[in-house]
Amino acid sequence: MKITPHGAAREVTGSCYRLESAQTRILVDCGMHQGSAYNDARNYRPFGFDPSTIDAVIIxxxxxxxIGRLPKLIREGFRGPIYLTKPTKDLARILLEDAYGIMKEDFEREYRPMLYELEDVEACMELMEGKSYSRWKRIGDLKFRFRDAGHIFGSAFVELEDDAGKHVVFSGDLGNVDTPILRPTAQMAAADAVFIETTYGNRIHEDHKERMEVFRSVILETIKQRGVLLIPAFAVERTQDLLYHMNRMVEDxxxxxxxxxxxxxxxxxVTDVMKRYPEYYDKAALARVMRGDDFFDFPGLRLTKTRNESMxxxxxxxxxxxxxxxxxxxxGRIQHHxxxxxxxxxxIVFIVGYQASGTLGRKIYEGQKVVKVLREMVPVKAKIVSMGSFSAxxxxxxxxxxxRGAATLPKHxxxxxxxxxxxxxxxTRVKDELKIQADVPRNEETITV
Ligand SMILES: [Zn+2]
Known part of the structure; x- marks a missing residue:
């Protein structure tokens, strides 16, 4: 098999791996480059391969x-199936439509070109096939299955095998420990090659207890100083995690x-989608649901859907x-706040997720004293608190x-x-501790397994 990264090598965003076996060409993920203006511009460039030659995409x-470049892939000629888990399919529509909305605002404000149109999102949805964890699916001379990655709701890593007997694993993104609602990350089988995410490859998170205490303390401080706690939250998972914890703090x-x-x-x-798939919950969350506790509902919680409600x-x-x-x-709305x-x-601004280089979040996280938000120069007087361990x-x-937990240690x-x-x-850690060959590939560099 030959594997070529077309994004997310030596960078965090833009995941897209092209895999070629003797007879089949697939992509694993087709993500957007995010972060700086430079990265945004990269989304408009050609893929580096002809989308019409790809047989299938695994997300x-x-x-x-x-997933962010899927509509562009279709716009440029891809017509094959897109495999993903069932919740991922439901969530993909929400995320792609939201990204479209933001692009449209940018277009109207700054004449930035559109990467895709709503009809491309519809075309995507029609090609998507929701799959369950653990069941093998054949594509030409390959087969693959999804395993639970414990990263966000419905997330998976991919085990893939070709008819020549080579095994490759794509980690996707792997979850943090003790994430509420989600089941823990599954163990992988033996593999000739593993492509592993390393977002926090050089960091160790604070422990779980500590992160709950920090969350509680920023809430208490906000109450005491009669202030505002701003939580710039990823709409998928982070928000629901924190709601789950708040529900427990208020009700228990x-x-x-x-x-x-x-x-x-x-x-x-997103919360509505999660309510539809209780079979994806871990034991503790399921037990709460069974005894009638809706953990997305507690005293004080208000949902503001419309612009008016938001104002x-x-x-x-x-x-x-x-x-x-x-x-x-x-x-999004965080900018107005x-x-x-x-x-x-x-x-207090409570930063609970990864802030990519070049983003406004990164500037605030790094302590800039004045930042530009919605064309205004805003002084940063708020207290900034960040918790890596709330990261997904x-x-x-x-x-x-x-x-280490793989059935046998991967070869590379x-x-x-x-x-x-x-x-x-x-x-370096992998080589030193596990005595496994480890490399950091570049984008467009082809690896033979
Ligand atoms: Zn992710």
Missing amino acids: THTHLDH EGLEPVDTYIDSPMAIR LINDAPYPKIIFAGSGMMTG LVRYLGKRNT HADQTKLLNWL VYCVHGEAEASAAFA
Whole structure:
């Protein structure tokens, strides 16, 4: 088999791996480049292969950096099936439509060209086939199956085998430990080659207890100073995780209810999808559902779908907690809240996810004193608190343990989906600790397995 990354090698976004066997050509993921303006521009460039020659696409999960170029792929001639898990299919529509909405705003504001139209999203949806975990599916001389990655709802890693007997695993994104609602990451079988994400390949997260304490403390501080807690949340998973924890704090642990706004139509839609698939929940979440506790509903929680409802949050009394997207603060309603509250000392911005280089979120995370939001220069007077362990990604320890837990140790590890230093640091650990060959490939470099 020959495998060529067309994105997410020595960088975090734009996942897209082309795999060629004797008879079959497929893609694993077809994601968007995200982050800086340079990355946005890359989405408009040709793929580096002819989309009409691809037989099928396998999608690991619904984050835009894994699905965002699918409509473009179809626009440029792809007509084969797109395989993904059933929740991923439902979520993909929400994410692609939302990305379209943001693109359209950019187009109207700055005349930035559109990457695709809504009809391309429809065409995508028609080609998508929802699959269950663990069942093998044949494509030409290949077969593959999805395994639970524990990263976000419906996420998977992919085990793939060709008729010559070579095994390749694509990790997709692997989940953090102890993520509420999700089941833990499954163990992989033996593999000749593993393409593993290394977003946090050089970092170790704070432990679970500590992250709950930090979350509780930012809520308590917000109540005390009658301020605003702004949570720029990824609409998929992070928002629902935090709601799950808040539900527990308010209903089981006696936390004083605070007005909490889910100011994200997308997060509200995603939550609805999650409610449809209780069979994907872990034991604890399932037990809560069985005893009638809706963990997406507790005193103080308000869902603001429309623009008008969203504007009313401005006049709502303090203290208040506002969840809004986008997670890296590059667009969406969070920007309006940042303009209003970032310059106030009784605001806390709670950063709970990865902030790609070049994004507004990264600038705030790195402590810039003045940032440009919606064409305004806004001073940063708010307190910035960040928690890596709320990230949906595995840290270095978990990544190593996942490789170690394989049925037999993989023969070769390729570190992808990480900034160059993170991938390189992880490759070194793999070589030192597991005595496995490990490399950090480049985009457009072909690897033969
Ligand atoms: Zn992801």
